Amino acid sequence: MTKTRTTRSRTCAACGATAEKRGLVRIVRTPEGEVMVDPSGKANGRGTYICPTVECFEQAAKRRRFAAALRVSLSEEDTDRLRHEFEQAIGK
16 A cells, blocks of 8 residues: 655745645745745745745735744845745746
């Protein structure tokens, strides 16, 4: 009997949509405390996922979802840097 692999689904921190792990973009807080976009989805640290749309990013940033999910406080500069990394990751 062969084992079937389960597909890992994650929930968008902004809109609440559920999708496969690879269909979302991961934002991670590394063990050193740096917050960054994780395009590979495999970086060590505490992570949260959002849909690969600018609207979801803006909604999550406005509602401070990243700070709550990652248990860190983000400055305006950190959010701007994340926005830039996010746009590069989704190809905008």
